[in-house]
Amino acid sequence: MxxxxxxxxxxxxxxxxxxxxxxxxxxxxxxxxxxxxxxxxxxxxxxxxxxxxxxxxxxxxxxxxxxxxxxxxxxxxxxxxxxxxxxxxxxxxxxxxxxxxxxxCFAHQLQLALVAVTKGNVDISTFFTYCNSLVNIIGVSCKCRDMLRDQLQKDITEAFEKDTFPTGRGLNQETCLKRPGDTRWNSHYGTLLSIISMFKSLVKVLKLIIEDGSTDNLGKANRSLREIQSFEFVFHLFFMRSILGATNDLSQALQRKDQDIGNAMTLVKVCKEQLQHMRENAFEALLDQVSSFCVKHDILVPNMDDAYVAQWR
Structure with missing residues (x-):
């Protein structure tokens, strides 16, 4: 030195x-x-x-x-x-x-803010509980992981045969159901991305676990299947993907070695403006995206003009 x-x-x-x-x-x-x-x-x-x-x-x-x-x-x-x-x-x-x-540390402050906001909202907190349960059911068991890998290969082969599989550089890499970590909230973003990309295969694997009926996770798998095939779960899935996508870009930028504090403050400001834009202008686009995903996976889309009745769990 x-x-x-x-x-x-x-x-x-x-x-x-x-x-x-x-x-x-x-x-x-x-x-x-x-x-x-x-x-x-x-x-x-x-x-x-x-x-x-x-x-x-x-x-x-x-x-x-x-x-x-x-x-x-x-x-x-x-x-x-x-x-x-x-x-x-x-x-x-x-x-x-x-x-x-x-x-x-700016990146750590961002993580703390995300944790505090999430724990303060019962719906989002419950949503991540379901995500963790899904990861535990399939990710802990070697048998279930192999079932998921085999199902992904079958779905990819089927998509290729129907010419509906996207191709391009960096796409279609072998992946797994990523486990989130409480101290690194960008890991939650990776979890949501993997759930979205493997949603069809996850549903089939959960059904296979239920049909098999010989595992200790039978009840958990049945409950998880019901939860992830609900409009509410899919809405939260895409909603949090959008928010964590913006904050993940900020988190990665804040950890760059060539970052200076002036530029870091600018990045925080830009991220806040992006989130505010999402709040004011992006709801309809998000709803269309969620509805399209639900139709693709045979999930019932509620009529938004119906009277809403709150359900206590």
């Missing part, structure tokens, strides 16, 4: 042995003007309190012969032990070096 100013990026987690770990990354500007980001290593900590993390960082700085006076930026998540105003890690470092400004 040759005496350059640098940034400190830290995240803590535990390994498979439930030992607390702290991952450390340094970012600095090289003489040529290139921004360099280097993973330094994983530091074991006794616990994840701010005091333990600060001691581990001091030990690391001493070992690699770096001075905290050269630190100019801290990048952590929004946990209280990291950004706490009175005794958080960022506050303890700021007491020693007032120039080490703290920046909450």
């Amino acid at each position: 040759d005496g350059a100013f640098f940034s400190l990026l830290v995240d803590e987690s535990h390994d498979v042995l439930v030992k607390e770990q702290m991952a450390v990354v340094f970012r600095y500007v090289y003489k040529s003007g290139d921004v360099i980001e280097r993973f330094v290593g994983i530091q074991h900590v006794s616990d994840t309190t701010s005091n333990s993390l600060k001691e581990a960082i001091d030990t690391l700085f001493s070992r690699v012969e770096l001075s905290i006076s050269m630190l100019r930026e801290q990048g952590y998540d929004g946990a209280s032990n990291m950004k706490g105003e009175f005794n958080g890690l960022k506050t303890q470092i700021l007491r020693e070096n007032s120039c080490a400004y703290y920046i909450h």
